[in-house]
Amino acid sequence: MLKQFNSITKELLEERKAAQEICRLFNKSPSKGNLKRIRELFLECGEGVIIEAGFHCDYGNQITIGDRTFININCTVLDAPIDEGAITIGSDCLIGPNVQILTVSHALSPALRLNKENFAAPITIGNNVWIGAGxxxxxxxTIGDNSVIGAGSVVTKDVTANTVVVGNPAQKIRDI
Known part of the structure; x- marks a missing residue:
């Protein structure tokens, strides 16, 4: 269920600006110190997590990442500042380059979009999931444990554990 929130309040604009500045510094110089600042944005970040340069998030405080997860270059993670905008990434995941993980959406109705309201619903990625490039x-x-999301896929429905999905929209092609 999507929950509505207003992302253009003064408070939320300031929160996003602060998170984006931390991301900008990290992307300019992906040193251990700047990675530490990124990790501190998150609600929780496990041991051995590797994040490559080009990482972007809106707030960070609704992101949880398990141990030993690898996030490749140019990953965009749009979390929302409400519980419904949480992103949970399990342990031992591989997130390919240019992946987008987006809890935020907008109204389909043109009249409602004029209000500039956002909608959010949580994303859960299980353990040992591989999300291909783009x-x-x-x-x-929700993406179940051990699943594979093919490069360039658009995931519009839940993915059961131990499956491979590909395409736009992503469709199951086999069990693992």
Whole structure:
């Protein structure tokens, strides 16, 4: 279920600006110190997590990452400042380059979009999941343990554990 929130309040604009500055510094110089600042944005970040340069998030405080997860270059993670905008990434995941994980959406109705309201629904990515390059994971999705999301896929529905999905929209092609 998508929950509505207003992302253009003064408070939220300031929170995003602060998180984006931390991301900007990290992307300019992905040193251990700047990685530490990124990790401190998160609600929780496990041991041995590697994040490559080009990482972007809106707030960071609704992101949880398990141990030994690898996030490749140019990953965009749009979390929301409400519980419904949480992103949970399990342990031992591989997130390919240019992946987008997006809890935030907007109204379909043109009249409602004029209000500039956002909607959010949580994303949960299980353990040992591989998300291929350029994949997009949309709001409200759960990806089960050990699954593989093919490069360039757009995940619009939940993915059961131990499956491979590919395409736009992503479709199951086999069990693992």
């Amino acid at each position: 994949a997009i994971v949309l709001a409200g999705i």
